[in-house]
Amino acid sequence: MTATAAVGRPAAVRPAKARRNRENRNRSLLGLLAWLCGLVFFLPFAWMVLTSLHSESSAATNPPSLGASLTLQGYREFFGATTGVSPWPPLINSLTASIGSTVLVLLLAIPAAYALSIKPVRKWTDVMFFFLSTKMLPVVAGLLPLYLIAKYAGMLDDIWLLVILYTSMNLPIAVWMMRSFLAEVPKEIMEAAAIDGAGLLVTLRRIVAPVAAPGIAATALIAFIFSWNELLYAEVLTGVVAGTAPVFLTSFVTSQGLFLAKVCAAAVCISLPVLIAGFAAQDKLVQGLSLGAVK
Template sequence: MTKVLPPPPEAHAPEPAHAVGRRRVRRAPLRARLGKAGVAALAWAAAIVFFFPVLWMFVSGFKQEAQASTDPPTFLFRPTLDQFEAILGRDFAPFLLNSLMASVGSTLLVIVLATPAAYALSLAPIRRWKDSLFFFISTRMMPPVAIILPLYIIANNVGLLDNVTLLSLVYTAMNLPIAVWMIRSFLLEVPRETLEAARVDGATFGVEIRRIILPMIAPGLAATALICFIFAWNEFFFAVSLTSTRAATVPVFLTGFITSEGLFLARLSAAATMAALPVILAGWFAQKWLVRGLTLGAVK
């Protein structure tokens, strides 16, 4: 009698491809959401870490001197405007006016001089333009202390020592190389086809500049102007070396709170808050132009 063996167990049938695809589709969004959440959390953590000193400076300006120097720090206190009133009582306005005149004047002069130079190095390149670009940027490699003595002697001989005009010229020379490089990068993104079409239609050089090129690079010019303004506003070495009383700027004013008697931390924080306020407001109002200018040509 023949023994009938049971049939072998059937192997598991492979899972349909469409089921695997649906499971992967379900898992992928979860991983993507977790990844985005992690990146957002890291970005917020970095932003808080970098912004906290600025926030602490702003908060310390509303404290009394005894509260600003405690260890551990004082978090709960009664805000006061005494430090800001003391700043205004020390003739802060002339220092603020000198900084505004020097920064705004140098920024306008930089834009006027850098735009044609950048045009000559981009849309209408001159001979040996690479050498010219390197020369521009090489001037930024020289330390300011190396030129302060001849600059001081020249300013003293021509009667410009302790003068806002001298600071404007120095800041112009300081920011011009950066402005030329930045504006040149924006001009390189101007479509050549647009310029050729305008020339075919009979547009002159002036019309080409005013109606085509300048409107297209306006965000880049705004971004360059804002960066140059910030650099000029924060500059300290030339301001403290070439001025004394009449043309001293806000950074020089801030050093007056560091004396042999000690550091007036609350009053210094209030003064620094007032000094940073114009730059913060300028960046806030120009943020649209700044973002467009710094990303010009990044996406084609």
Template sequence: MSTTVKNSLVNLVTWVMVLAFFFPVFWMVLNGFKPESVASSIDPVLFFTPTTEGYELAMDRGMMDYLRNSFIAATVATVICVVLAIPAAYALSLRKVKAVESALSFFISTRFMPVAAVVLPIYMILKNLGGLDNIWVLAIIYASINLPITVWMMRSFLLEVPFEIVEAARVDGAGLFREIVRVVLPIVIPGVAAAALICFIFSWNEYFLATLLTSSEARTTPPFLGSFVDGRGQFLAVLSAAATLAVLPVVAAGWIAQKQLVRGLSMGAVK
């Protein structure tokens, strides 16, 4: 088989996989513009009269408040993770730290336990401290959950920094803060963007804790989307419209940071 034929087959398989993964998203967006009777029909309908009724119903139910809560929680969690992960990863990569493997194992071991196993103690602690239904508390919990992964990713990026550059900065008299901010960070900015985006997505999509630890004031978008499925049935058109609105911020963030994201992932975070 010639190289041209192999490349053509690879391209064909790639496009088939892309279309297979993209089709559910396309169908969700399409259903968002259908009347409820058409969207809930057993037979798929491609040609219909578009309507914004689903989006209007989602907004009437206060979706902007849930989107705002999700944005606050995800943004605050991402900022906390990045600010704490950079010095931690720096110490575990470019500094001589004893038992690095043990420290890394401890970090990642915190993700081994299912969230369901710790949600009751967290709930009781927050109940006694008056921290239930608080968006800032939820953001801190998200940050603590995503911090180990962020540290692992940032360490992988920092290992790509030539140590000679760090040594030259030290010879020139750079202190620890200047060494990190002025020398190391400009090199790994794409990695920081990649880690921040992944942390943001994980926080934005979290459902379990947002459902159990919030009720009204701090409820985020994922539990809100689940409210469209109840004992009366599944309201597919308005659910699709709300889901489309929910994914737009993540898609926009990925689109804005796509160049940095591609460069960051190629630095060694995903191997």
């Protein structure tokens, strides 16, 4: 019996070793594929940065010259060194609209998601469908009514109009995301808080918010990105006072032509706040977006 076991052990080890080798090979292939996908998504931004460091004559060549001399002329023109036009008012307007609307979205989405997940209301699926249905209307279809409302309300070219619009634009997505995150909060914690006499605000602030922090960070980052990148509302409903960074970016496309190096320099500078926010919250973003994906 011992001899049989000794003889049979190598035969049992070989399939396990082959399986581990196959798993390692598959893992390596998946890692290589992930790197390739990352490079595919990163190359356009890298190309934009490289183009922004070229002169207009070098940037306009076809195919572009990789060995051309580098210059910061495009960035100097973006910051108004030669034109005298400062980009800071549009950037501040974008920060005001994006941060203000993101804060309002979280203040409204977290209680709504709490009511739809932890303390579910009656027919909560109908409520979720109503939130989703508000995103089915094309943005351009509601542009004329919004313009007329803003005109008669005296809010044209007002940054607070964009705060309200961006809040309404991002709120349905935030409610859907926060509901999935809050559904993962253990019910036992909520019951213990109720036994201790914690009210709704205390429960949300001291129990729900720390547990769902990754989801809140992911929701806030997505709402901030959507608000920062929005162009159509800002282009139509604002002017000189409340113009945002994307609107300022379109001003570089003039009747004289497309100055590619200057446009790329402006695009890099305007993209930096979103990139910095994403990099700073990348661990929370990944954790939040994957919350509940694996049971």
